[in-house]
Amino acid sequence: MDAKAIHExxxxxxxxxxxxxxxxxxxxxxxxxxxxxxEVAAFVKADPDLRFDNLMCLSGVDYPKEKPPRMEVVYHxxxxxxxxxxxxxxxxxxxxxxxxxxxxxxxxxxxxxxEAYDMFGxxxxxxxxxxxxxxxxxxxxxxxxxxxxxxEFYNGMRVKPTQQMMERALAGEAIGVxxxxxxxxNRHAGE
Amino acid sequence: MAPxxxxxxxxxxxxxxxxxxxxxxxxxxxxxxxxxxxGLACCAIEMMAAGGTRYDxxxxxxxxxxxxxxxxxxxxxxxxxxxxATRVKRLFEQMAEPKYVISMGSCANNGGPYWKYGYxxxxxxxxxxxxxxxxxxxxxxxxALLYGIMKLQERIQEDRVLRRHPxxxxxxxxxxxxxx
Numbered sequence: 001m002d003a004k005a006i007h008e009x010x011x012x013x014x015x016x017x018x019x020x021x022x023x024x025x026x027x028x029x030x031x032x033x034x035x036x037x038x039e040v041a042a043f044v045k046a047d048p049d050l051r052f053d054n055l056m057c058l059s060g061v062d063y064p065k066e067k068p069p070r071m072e073v074v075y076h077x078x079x080x081x082x083x084x085x086x087x088x089x090x091x092x093x094x095x096x097x098x099x100x101x102x103x104x105x106x107x108x109x110x111x112x113x114x115e116a117y118d119m120f121g122x123x124x125x126x127x128x129x130x131x132x133x134x135x136x137x138x139x140x141x142x143x144x145x146x147x148x149x150x151x152e153f154y155n156g157m158r159v160k161p162t163q164q165m166m167e168r169a170l171a172g173e174a175i176g177v178x179x180x181x182x183x184x185x186n187r188h189a190g191e
Numbered sequence: 192m193a194p195x196x197x198x199x200x201x202x203x204x205x206x207x208x209x210x211x212x213x214x215x216x217x218x219x220x221x222x223x224x225x226x227x228x229x230g231l232a233c234c235a236i237e238m239m240a241a242g243g244t245r246y247d248x249x250x251x252x253x254x255x256x257x258x259x260x261x262x263x264x265x266x267x268x269x270x271x272x273x274x275x276a277t278r279v280k281r282l283f284e285q286m287a288e289p290k291y292v293i294s295m296g297s298c299a300n301n302g303g304p305y306w307k308y309g310y311x312x313x314x315x316x317x318x319x320x321x322x323x324x325x326x327x328x329x330x331x332x333x334x335a336l337l338y339g340i341m342k343l344q345e346r347i348q349e350d351r352v353l354r355r356h357p358x359x360x361x362x363x364x365x366x367x368x369x370x371x
Contacts, residue, residue, distance in 0.1 A: 135274065135311065136273070136274045143310045143311065148310065150310050154273045155273070155277065157273055157276055157313055157318060157319065158314055158318060159273070159310060159314075161302075161306060161307070161314050165314065169301070169306070
């Protein structure tokens, strides 16, 4: 099926829950109301004409400068049966973004949703094991949000280079640009 | 030659070799640096190439070991994330003395491309463990790593094992991490 037919099928089934649409792009997409996404996911997988049996990717996106500011979750779908693709998007508020999980439809969403949670703090309600997947468990904050500010330290390790370190680097004193056997004084010699 | 050394001059057969204990110990240490099998990112691919038949670090006496307990050398090959940094430190602490560290590639040296905006990357592995030799490159070619290994061998050969350190006269233990 082409994108237009897929959109018509979704619009006929879900009505105003399919909010936005863009079909004249490389990867045609529709915007789905956040509370409906689990039903839409189950439908597009089960429907014999659509049969989106593969969730290729699930991503989080942060748009702080849009009006109103929003987060998005983007679902790239593929059908091994019909060899067609389609994209679903969900708009979420930047404050406490939450939406139902699609883990029940595509089990691969388990890890993808954990990653979106890890990086953006998007909560997938009903997820079987929603915890950080890449960052350490004791990490604080959501680093891929656009308003993220690096902490100075994490567990005693410096995260942001100091001004002095930057100046040393700009002066060409940084490790890695000198001769092979250049060894700076051990920074922990005093301990 | 004038007979000045008295009773031991010209008393030994050809098979006897004279040297210092420091020389022998250092020669043994530098000739069998066993690295830990340990790679973090793309630098590890170059490290594996250095261990393969073409570059063959076996000829330097490097035999990769599967455990820090049997290793003398840690080659930090790749990006050290903050999450991994605690593990790297623990692995280093599990190695028996004497132990050496080669920091391989820009990421391990100073964070590399993650220097300014990498929220999750340690700005140089020497923040958590002492480094003996830094090998620059992104990633360094196997030749560069081998050159770093040879530089480390030179440093080991200069090490003072039993002899006092010049600036620590009076101390019994001269060879420490800070002044070797």
